[in-house]
Structures are given as C-alpha cells and as structure tokens.
Amino acid sequence: MITNPYEGLFLCGSGIDFCGKSTLSLRMCNWLKAHMEDKKVEVVLTKQPTTEHFGKKIRAILADRDLFAKTDPFDLQELFAKDSRMHCEKEIIPYLKRGHIVCTDRFRESMVYGSERSNIIEMHMLMEMNQQFHGRYWVWPDRVFVFDLPAELAIERGKASGCQFDEMEKTDTLTRVRENFHTFAKEYPRANLQFIDATRSVEEIFSDVRSELVNLLKAKGIRVL
Numbered sequence: 440m441i442t443n444p445y446e447g448l449f450l451c452g453s454g455i456d457f458c459g460k461s462t463l464s465l466r467m468c469n470w471l472k473a474h475m476e477d478k479k480v481e482v483v484l485t486k487q488p489t490t491e492h493f494g495k496k497i498r499a500i501l502a503d504r505d506l507f508a509k510t511d512p513f514d515l516q517e518l519f520a521k522d523s524r525m526h527c528e529k530e531i532i533p534y535l536k537r538g539h540i541v542c543t544d545r546f547r548e549s550m551v552y553g554s555e556r557s558n559i560i561e562m563h564m565l566m567e568m569n570q571q572f573h574g575r576y577w578v579w580p581d582r583v584f585v586f587d588l589p590a591e592l593a594i595e596r597g598k599a600s601g602c603q604f605d606e607m608e609k610t611d612t613l614t615r616v617r618e619n620f621h622t623f624a625k626e627y628p629r630a631n632l633q634f635i636d637a638t639r640s641v642e643e644i645f646s647d648v649r650s651e652l653v654n655l656l657k658a659k660g661i662r663v664l
Contacts, residue, residue, distance in 0.1 A: 441570075442629070443581050445535035448659050450652075451546045454586035454620070455613040457597035458637050459644065461486075463586060464544040466645055467652065471540055476662040483534050485526070486544040493522035501605040516553035516565055520572040523547055527576040535578070540661070548583050548632065551619035552607060559626055562619070566627070582655055583630065584648055586637035590614040 443449045452464035468484040475482065488494035497518050500506050523546070534541050547569050554561040570577050590613035597604065624632040635647050656663055 441577050442579050442631070443535065445532065445578070446538040446659075447535035448540045448655060448661060449531070449535055449578065449580045450540065450542045450655070451548070451580040451583040452542070452544055452586065453546070453548050453583050453632075454588070454637065455590060455593050455616050456608045457593040457600075457602065457613075458586040458588055459596075459641065460584075460586050461544050462641060463584070463645060463648065464542050466641070467584075467648060468542045470645075470649060471542070471652065471663075474663040476664050480661065481534065481537075481539040483530075483539060483541050484544070485530060485541060487526060487546060487549070488519060488522050489526050491522065491525060493518050493525065497522060501607060504606060507606040512553050513564075513568075516550060517568065517572070519550065519553075520547070520569045523569070524573045524576055527573060527578055532576060532578060543580070546580055546583065548585075548620070548623065548630065551623050552612075552616050554619055556615045556618055557622045559622065562623055562626060580631060581659075582651065583632045584651075585620055585624075585632050585634045586644065587617070587620070587634045588637040590617055592638060 450467065452460040452467065454460050465484060468482050471482045488497045497515070500510050500515060531541050531543070550565040550569060551562065553565055590610045593613055594610050597608065620632070624630065624634070633651065635644055637644055653663065
C-alpha cells in the first residue's frame, strides 16, 4: 500500500450509499477552513466519481438498469480506476504537492463495491488493477473515515431525503459492500480506514471526526486555531 508522500493532508469520507459521507465530508472541509492558522493552506473538497469523461460514463451506467445489467462488473471498476487516475493526476496530487488539504467524497477504497461478499481474491485483483491504472499517480489518503451503519438504515435515510436510487443502491448490495469494507480493512491494515458509528446524529459523528482531524494535522505539522 502506497501512502501519501506529499506535504499536504489527504482525507476521505467513505461508506455505503446514504451513510452521510457527503454531508460529513463537507462539514470536515468547512471546519478545516475555519480553523486553519495558516490561511495560505487551501482546503479542497472533491468527489469520486468525477464529472469528467470517465465519471460521466460511470454515472450513465448506474442510472440505466439495462445498461448496468449488460456491463461486466470488472469493466465498471476499470472505469472507476481510470476516472480516479485522472482525478489524482489533474487535481489531488497537484494540491497535495503544494501542501494543501484535500478532502474527497470517496476514493479507491470504494473498489469494495466491485467484489463479491468478503472475496479477498477479488479485492486483491481490484487493488492491483487500480495500482496499474494509476501508475506513478497512485496515492492513498492519510485517513479514510468510513461512516458505518446497517444497509436498512441507510436505505431509510435515502428514501426520507427523496434521493433517486441508482442500480448500486439496494439493500442486498449495500449489505454486501458494508461487509466488504470491514474485510478490506482487515486485509489492508495500512489502508488507514477508521470506522465511525454513523447511526448517531451528525453532531455526534463529527465530534469523533474532529478529534482525529486534530491528531492528523499535528502529525503533518499543520497548525490550527
């Protein structure tokens, strides 16, 4: 596992769909902006899949039931890897090289969506594929906050918020993916995954995130107010 060799801090909000990662990634970003002692350090919020060429292809597949059914799961994961490679080259690494902070809503830990339940061999295959596609632009977050909750609760939250569901956002899929996150963390203990109980309120969840942010910033020598 290649970590982050750059001066900047690389953070990721992750978990199954409707776990609150987008809300919490934004909150993380806003907290950092408000508490940076050195205002020259930028805090950038970004997301995968992106809105670029490969990201658009991914979203089109996920939004179309027939197209999704025709798409080989590993071909879809290849698109995710290509999208991420471009994202790292064009946005993430340039900011990290300049000593800035990057907060991403999902990164390549989400490759666990492409694996059958707790299939370690497939996870290794997906990891190898991602490293190959990224090449010299392979980097890994300093911390991946996995906002952990049961799939049934995630689906309830999605329905309550009026979200339009795609082909990945089903109870059985999210149950499998949740289990895969835990399997991935055990198989790759240096992948910096930190599981946070996301069944609680946003305030309670972010309290845990904030405590870890302070430790990560200190480790990078970045001072906060």
